[in-house]
Amino acid sequence: MHGIGFYTMNGKARKAQFENGQRSKWLDESTGLMGGKVLNYNVQLPSDNGLFAFVLAFDGSLCVLNRTTNQVLFKIAQYSRGNLIPPFYLKLEHNGSLVAYDATLVPYWTSVPVFGSPPYRLRMGDDGKATINDSSNPNPLLYLN
Secondary structure, eight states, rough: OOEEEEETTTTTTEEEEETTTTTESSSSOOOSSEEOEEEHHHHHHHHTSSSSEEEEESSSEEEEETTTEEEEEEOOOOSSEEEESOOEEEEEOSSSSSEEOOOTTOOEEEEOOOOSSSSSEEEEEETTTTEEESSSSSSSSSSOO
């Protein structure tokens, strides 16, 4: 199934875009990961055009994917500590820092802090660039790749 339809989750129908029978993105909310929210591992944060995705991979690395070729375009795999324990999740903190956690709830990777006006948003751009933006500036505060 390709196209736009409704996806029922927890008894609530939400408008979504579908590709190959799978939900590729929600259409009833703003795109990106808002401050205070979490991206679980192996869940893709797609660009608006659907060509790229930011993903926290199964091994805890942060990646930008070309969704057409499934090629990894960028990968962060340098961590502040070893022996990571899955599952992993990524949180955009309310202060704009992007932080990766493992099952111990101890951070193993953190972005540099950003300075702007909350709320902050992690976005996957149509150009393949993952950015952190704020509410008052159309230009990214931080490029992750």
